[in-house]
Amino acid sequence: MDIEQRPTEMVKFYSGNSLPLELHKVRVVQKLHLLPIEKRLEAIERAGFNSFLLSTRETYLDMLTDSGCNAMSDRQTAAMMVADDAYAGSQSYERMEVQVKNMFAKEYILPVHQGRAAENIVGQAFVHEGDQIPMNYHFTTTKAHFEINGGTLHEIYTDEALKVKSTHPFKGNMDINRLKDVIETYGAARIPFIRLEASTNLIGGQPFSMENMRQVRKVADDTNIMIVLDASLIGENAWFIKQRESGYAQKTMGEIIREMSDLSDLVYFSARKLSSSRGGIICTNRFDLYDQMRDLVPLYEGFLTYGGMSVREIEAMAVGLEETLDNTMISQSPSFIDYFVRKTDGLGLPVVTPGGALGAHIDAGSFLSHIPQQEYPAGALVAAFYLISGIRGMERGTISSVRLEDGSDLLADIELMRLAFPRRVFTLSQVEYAIDRLKWLFDNRRLVGGLEWEKEPKVLRFFVGRLKARGDWPVKLMAKFREDFGDSL
Numbered sequence: 226m227d228i229e230q231r232p233t234e235m236v237k238f239y240s241g242n243s244l245p246l247e248l249h250k251v252r253v254v255q256k257l258h259l260l261p262i263e264k265r266l267e268a269i270e271r272a273g274f275n276s277f278l279l280s281t282r283e284t285y286l287d288m289l290t291d292s293g294c295n296a297m298s299d300r301q302t303a304a305m306m307v308a309d310d311a312y313a314g315s316q317s318y319e320r321m322e323v324q325v326k327n328m329f330a331k332e333y334i335l336p337v338h339q340g341r342a343a344e345n346i347v348g349q350a351f352v353h354e355g356d357q358i359p360m361n362y363h364f365t366t367t368k369a370h371f372e373i374n375g376g377t378l379h380e381i382y383t384d385e386a387l388k389v390k391s392t393h394p395f396k397g398n399m400d401i402n403r404l405k406d407v408i409e410t411y412g413a414a415r416i417p418f419i420r421l422e423a424s425t426n427l428i429g430g431q432p433f434s435m436e437n438m439r440q441v442r443k444v445a446d447d448t449n450i451m452i453v454l455d456a457s458l459i460g461e462n463a464w465f466i467k468q469r470e471s472g473y474a475q476k477t478m479g480e481i482i483r484e485m486s487d488l489s490d491l492v493y494f495s496a497r498k499l500s501s502s503r504g505g506i507i508c509t510n511r512f513d514l515y516d517q518m519r520d521l522v523p524l525y526e527g528f529l530t531y532g533g534m535s536v537r538e539i540e541a542m543a544v545g546l547e548e549t550l551d552n553t554m555i556s557q558s559p560s561f562i563d564y565f566v567r568k569t570d571g572l573g574l575p576v577v578t579p580g581g582a583l584g585a586h587i588d589a590g591s592f593l594s595h596i597p598q599q600e601y602p603a604g605a606l607v608a609a610f611y612l613i614s615g616i617r618g619m620e621r622g623t624i625s626s627v628r629l630e631d632g633s634d635l636l637a638d639i640e641l642m643r644l645a646f647p648r649r650v651f652t653l654s655q656v657e658y659a660i661d662r663l664k665w666l667f668d669n670r671r672l673v674g675g676l677e678w679e680k681e682p683k684v685l686r687f688f689v690g691r692l693k694a695r696g697d698w699p700v701k702l703m704a705k706f707r708e709d710f711g712d713s714l
């Protein structure tokens with residue numbers, strides 16, 4: 226099926242255009258800061274050319290991540306006011322339980338404070354020394370928790386997954402033959418579960434199809450292995466199935482999510498992405514699985530009716546889950562991303578296609594093809610884009626990788642700048658601004674140079690590491706900006 230034939234939800238204009246019209250109105254606003262470029266140069270230097278070290282006071286559009294910075298609805302904030310403060314047996318928890326059951330049709334539910342806490346519990350309960358865990362792709366926290374318990378990850382993505390330019394509607398699919406090979410090689414006894422991640426985060430928010438999930442289920446049934454679904458981005462995955470997979474256009478979001486849940490033995494999610502700004506859930510219909518996990522919740526999280534969340538967060542999550550089933554609420558972020566991706570692709574910019582969930586990804590390796598990978602093109606692109614726009618993206622390339630024992634960098638498979646689209650946060654004119662400035666940067670890309678380390682931490686260096694520009698390219702880039710934009714912000 227050609228994805229080009231199936232645009233996401235757009236409203237036709239008389240002029241002939243179609244636009245992803247905002248189907249919400251803004252009732253609470255937060256002031257943003259668009260500093261002059263001279264101040265932005267000072268800010269990025271102060272931040273060691275690392276966007277994690279910028280303050281939102283210095284940022285115009287915060288496109289670092291969608292995690293925990295989605296907009297709340299009026300109904301969510303209203304629900305937070307009626308939250309029932311209680312250590313045990315809170316009515317807020319009961320309301321949330323009703324929504325989780327409604328959405329996932331799972332009987333046994335465990336609350337946790339965020340997604341990685343669910344992974345800690347799933348990891349401790351089911352992953353043992355020497356275990357092998359097949360998955361469509363890893364997420365950073367998943368990998369850490371499963372490895373700490375002695376597991377080895379096997380990423381079984383298809384050949385399409387890491388291609389920058391693709392029209393494949395389901396780049397998050399698992400390669401079924403390779404999955405069978407891994408099971409054959411290691412034996413089902415060493416495989417505690419197969420993990421499927423909805424809207425595969427690190428592949429660029431790319432979904433898997435229901436057909437693929439059914440094939441994975443068949444393999445799981447044949448080999449008697451269970452399926453664990455990471456549902457942190459399930460709303461968007463279900464939305465893409467509705468948009469892109471034949472036979473699903475008429476199905477409701479609820480029916481699609483329910484079908485995905487029914488194909489899984491255990492479901493967990495981070496509510497920082499799904500539905501609210503905090504929290505997480507593990508749920509299953511199998512009492513034996515629940516029983517192996519339950520005692521870990523009071524140990525690490527809190528009592529079984531709050532799991533480390535405040536009752537206000539629980540109320541917001543309950544309403545947010547309900548709103549995930551609403552087309553107009555869930556379509557906003559993927560439709561805006563789709564708009565950004567189609568438009569930048571049309572302008573000839575190296576953006577990853579097709580659009581996925583959570584954000585757009587720019588291929589920094591081809592955007593800045595004159596910068597060797599050892600000089601961090603993705604990091605340089607993030608810094609340069611902040612400098613000329615005030616927009617904060619995230620580096621997903623070699624800076625986010627590690628240094629090897631021989632002292633060299635483990636070069637990333639692909640150098641990406643991620644521009645996250647937190648749900649319902651930005652307007653279309655802000656998206657147009659991002660597209661416009663990115664095009665300007667592309668036309669002036671030769672002025673951008675590489676980065677080098679000033680202070681490099683040993684672990685997770687991308688979070689707080691400091692770099693500097695090689696040469697004085699930021700000053701030259703700023704001069705060209707002034708030449709073209711005058712004294713405009």
Ligand SMILES: *Cc1c(COP(=O)(O)O)cnc(C)c1O
Pocket residue numbers: 292339340341342364366367422426455457458495496497498505
């Ligand atoms: C964010 C995320 C997690 C971790 O959740 P946190 O709430 O940040 O701990 C796990 N899996 C996926 C797919 C995610 O996107």
